[in-house]
Amino acid sequence: MRRNASEPDARRPAPTDPPDTAHRPGTTDPPGTTGDPDARWMALLMHAAFFLLLGASLTRFLMRHPGETRTPWIIALSAVLAVLYLLGPVLGSRPTPRRLTWLGVLVVVWMVLVVLAPSFAWCAVPLFYTGLRILPPRAALALVALLTVFVVAAQLRLATGFDPNLVLAPPAVAAVATAVFVHMQRQAVRQRDLAARQRELIDDLLRTRRDLAATERREGTLAERQRLSMEIHDTLAQGLSSQQMLLQAADRSWDTDPATARRHVLTATGIAERNLAEARRFVHDLAPADLAEGGGLEAALHALATRETSQARGRLTVRCHVEGVPAAALPDRVQSALLRIAQGALANVTEHAEATVAALTLTHLDDRVVLDIADDGRGFDAGRPASRPPEGVRGHGLPAMRARVQQLGGTLTVESAPGEGTVLSAAVPLPHPNTAPTAPPAPEERA
Numbered sequence: 001m002r003r004n005a006s007e008p009d010a011r012r013p014a015p016t017d018p019p020d021t022a023h024r025p026g027t028t029d030p031p032g033t034t035g036d037p038d039a040r041w042m043a044l045l046m047h048a049a050f051f052l053l054l055g056a057s058l059t060r061f062l063m064r065h066p067g068e069t070r071t072p073w074i075i076a077l078s079a080v081l082a083v084l085y086l087l088g089p090v091l092g093s094r095p096t097p098r099r100l101t102w103l104g105v106l107v108v109v110w111m112v113l114v115v116l117a118p119s120f121a122w123c124a125v126p127l128f129y130t131g132l133r134i135l136p137p138r139a140a141l142a143l144v145a146l147l148t149v150f151v152v153a154a155q156l157r158l159a160t161g162f163d164p165n166l167v168l169a170p171p172a173v174a175a176v177a178t179a180v181f182v183h184m185q186r187q188a189v190r191q192r193d194l195a196a197r198q199r200e201l202i203d204d205l206l207r208t209r210r211d212l213a214a215t216e217r218r219e220g221t222l223a224e225r226q227r228l229s230m231e232i233h234d235t236l237a238q239g240l241s242s243q244q245m246l247l248q249a250a251d252r253s254w255d256t257d258p259a260t261a262r263r264h265v266l267t268a269t270g271i272a273e274r275n276l277a278e279a280r281r282f283v284h285d286l287a288p289a290d291l292a293e294g295g296g297l298e299a300a301l302h303a304l305a306t307r308e309t310s311q312a313r314g315r316l317t318v319r320c321h322v323e324g325v326p327a328a329a330l331p332d333r334v335q336s337a338l339l340r341i342a343q344g345a346l347a348n349v350t351e352h353a354e355a356t357v358a359a360l361t362l363t364h365l366d367d368r369v370v371l372d373i374a375d376d377g378r379g380f381d382a383g384r385p386a387s388r389p390p391e392g393v394r395g396h397g398l399p400a401m402r403a404r405v406q407q408l409g410g411t412l413t414v415e416s417a418p419g420e421g422t423v424l425s426a427a428v429p430l431p432h433p434n435t436a437p438t439a440p441p442a443p444e445e446r447a
Helices: 037-064 071-091 097-116 118-134 137-158 164-252 258-284 296-312 332-353 397-407
Strands: 317-323 357-364 368-375 411-416 422-429
Touching: 037 071, 037 118, 071 097, 071 118, 097 118, 097 137, 118 137, 118 164, 137 164, 164 258, 164 332, 164 397, 258 296, 296 317, 296 332, 296 357, 332 357, 332 368, 332 397, 332 422, 397 411, 397 422
Parallel strands: 317 357
Antiparallel strands: 357 368, 368 422, 411 422
């Protein structure tokens, strides 16, 4: 997935991290000492262990060697070693020249103490941790080996005779301590990488969700535009077209037949009133005005048939017939779509078919509802692909009807032949009465 160049990359080191040391084993704090509670406790434990071992070694020396000439040197060097160790956190954990110098001085002072008093050898364990935490891997392992040699030599000096345990135990302890630290460090690096990948995945998921939401909004907007275009075509555009034809007819007969012209004007006025009601309904809730008046789809189809017959003035008779009884009330979307299909089909009959009789038949079946619009007009070749109308010419009827039916999961079929009339059939499946709908509303119905 492409990443926006303006967005931060979780895999990149923070701006304050030096690019040559960030996130590299052996060059940073022990795994996340600035943010990992376990690493902080480990550091505190090592600090406490160092001072306990330093104090125990000094006490042992004073108890075993009271009044010796080297005692002041041992006490002074112990104090210097303690002060140097306390300065470590102040200098930071990066392998800077000052930090490396501090570590070198610390190790040298400890070595001098071990030479003067071998009992200080066990302070090496916290020094292992410090070296592994600061130095690169190879340098850290070399330091651990050097410290181990001094520990072995010191133990042999304290022993009365040769003891294999004194030779093997310090290297074993050093190896275990080094292995534990390296394992912790690698685990911390893996956790950091995993956390970075998780942050990146979360960022990608959030971006994907935002892109998906934007895509859905665009698709919803396009679907809503298509739906509104079909609504306007099936109502206002059809009515305005009828008004235009009636007013043109009135103009042609205005001087020769005033009575006929007046009837055309009155019919156009009725259509204008109907269009005004549709427009107000669009503003209110985009529901068909006939359905909003109550009575359901059957009453709306009867009203449509009566109105079309009245407006045709004897040229066309529209009958309406309902078969069957619905098991449950039809969904509003189904009623609205079928009514719009009926309006569009009758508008085509009026304008193009030159029919004298048209019939609306609404059939309620168990699993679907079917609306048939038949006429005895001149018909057309239904198998011939429809040509795209010129710009500005109306031709949205059949595609709009088919789109409405397909949005409801139904089918639209057209049967016609030249001189044999046309039958248009819209079948819409219905959910079982006892089955609750599980699919969300289609995007085009969300206002």
